[in-house]
Amino acid sequence: MFRILFFLIIVISAVEIALFVWLGNVFNVWFVLFGIILTGLAGAYLAKYQGTDTLNRARFELSHGRAPTDEILDGIAILVGAVLLFTPGFVTDTIGFLLLIPQTRKPAKIYIRKIVSEMFRKGSIKVFRNY
Template identity: 30%
Template sequence: MLKALVIVCILLPLAELYLLITLGHHIGLGATLGLLAASAVLGSLIARKQGEKVFRNWREAMGGGGVPEEGLLNGVLVLVGGALLIAPGFISDVMGLLLMVPPVRRVVTARVRRSLEQTLMSGSVRFTQVGPVPGEDPFLDARRFDSQEPAAKVEPSEDGSSTFRRPRSEGGEVDAEFTSDEEPRG
């Protein structure tokens, strides 16, 4: 899947460039640039309308206490289709327009979902929990530091500069001083 994506990312711009140059030779530079501008404007309008429809359906379903009929992946495909429509090039415009058609989006969503499920079932991707362990107090670490003294004390010296002192601890650490040669900002 990743190899195919890399190949598409390399070949698509080359094919777009070839098509633009060929079209420019046949209909002229001005007409080609006009078509590109018109497709970008039209594409952004279509993407906006479809995006609003998807998010409106999500809001209505969530407001009614249900799960949206169109999943998150459907919304992502609308965003990708919108980006393809706005990007210069006619091949990307066709791909973006296809992603704006709901039946095509459903087919692509089903295929991507199947591919993700196969990848997860194969064991090649693992999920690791980041954050607190279920059943333990998530604020335990924060409370552990409440009773300790501050990590550094700021002591003004006679010449007006500030000296930062780290308190001595039992771990064999060395007490150190850091001074600044800067003028006080006071």
């Protein structure tokens, strides 16, 4: 897992740098800098709005005696999306925005649920109950 993550970090960084250089040559450096700042600000606002909404839905579910499973998955996706938006780059910003928009977040939630279910099945995750 570490090797895959390390490889992805190197590849994504190289793609981001190449994209910065290409866009800087096509438009200009100020356009690239403005784009980085604008996506960071828009992402911070969207992450705050989506995070607050998810927290309120989780509170509602808990107050009615239900487990907020979808809200927890939404929270994970929002957290990852916000971190990606604070990372300078247009590829990471695109992935971050996709994780922050509720309609495009659904495939990520399905994937996360599949991974967690597989980890439960394999025994990688253990549940301890206090009775």
